[in-house]
Amino acid sequence: MAKHFTWSELQTRDSNTGSLTMAGWIQRIQPMMWRLNFCDWGTHLLYFILRGVAGNGKPFFFNSWFPLDTDDIASYTLVIIMQALGSVMIGTTLFAVMGLYVTLVSVGCTQLEKIQAALLDIKQHEPSEMNTRLAECVTHHQYVLRYMKELEKTFSPVLFGPFLLVVAALCFTAYTAITVSGKFVEFIQIFIITAAMMFQIQAVCWFGTQLTQQSGRVRDAAWDSDWVGAPVSFQRSIIFMISVSKEFKLTAGKIIPVYQSTVMTVRTLLRHTLL
Known part of the structure; x- marks a missing residue:
């Protein structure tokens, strides 16, 4: 399988539109995840500073209870370190899992693109090679x-928890946005959380949509190949490939489709909650 799964020979940009191809995305995903991770750390730090400026007393990254006297400087420092490390670990883990997932999905897309190109490249003037x-x-x-x-089998249960967590967080965030009034810092926190959650769903579902579309395009490429007038054995093989080339949809927990329709559903629910 390893000898087939290569993408270095593919173009990184579409020759017609100039947009990134899946091979191009593979090269950019890792540095992009690092940048997003640093942005996440920066927004947490900015929020902490704003809470310190706008609030009274000692600010925290998150409102929480600890079995410590936070008025004591040592206890307060310990709590801040724990919250900071927790934020870094959660953010890094989420971006790492998301980066790995979209990379593996992109690899699948590149292979489907190679199959499409290979099918369209088969010509009848090469009967011995058809x-x-x-x-x-x-x-x-x-x-x-x-x-x-295997990708679906491995990541379907992994994605189910984060998807439910994201939806629940968006619901609680929307409710908080309704109940909070006149608190600028809290609105910033709500905006950051909502944007981060929506970005995660959008990114995962966008790449899942690309995989679904590419899997369906293999069937179109087989149909558009040079099979008219070809030997019967070749035509039968094309029919077989068309029959097995169905759209493949990734899911989260075998319930939630990793597709753009899921993003639209979440946006609709969020809009109805806020309005």
């Missing part, structure tokens, strides 16, 4: 289907 090249496409496609099934 069946051989089609067999390579079918084999590659079977590897990709197996890869996507």
Whole structure:
């Protein structure tokens, strides 16, 4: 399988639109996750500073209870360190999991793009190679289907918890936005949390949508290949590939589709809650 799963030979930008291809996204995901992680740390620090300026007493990263006397400087310092480390660990873990997931999804998309290009490149003026090249496409496609099934099997339960957490956090945040009035710092916190949660859902679902669309385009590429007038054995193989090339949808917990429709549903619920 490893010899098939390469993407270094693919273009990183679309020749027509200039937008990033999936191969281009693979190169950018890791540095992008690092930048987002640093932005997350920076927003927490900014929020902490604003709470210190706008509030009274000793500010915290989060409102919480500790079995310590926070009026004591040593206890207060310990609490701040614990909250800071907790924020860093949670943010880093979330971005790491999200980065790994979208990278693996992007790898699957690149392989589906390679299969599409290979199918369209099969020509009848090469009759001796037609069946051989089609067999390579079918084999590659079977590897990709197996890869996507393993990806779904591995990450479906992993994503279910964060998806529920994000939806619950958005609901509580929306409720807080309604009840909080005239508190500028709290509104900043609400905005940061909402933006971060929506970004996570948007990013994961966007890449999931790309995988679903690319899996369906394999069928279109097989149909658009040069099969008219080809040998019957070749046509039967094309029919077989069309029949197995169905859209593949990733899910969270086998319940929530990792697709753009999920993002629209969350946005609708959030808008109705706020309005």
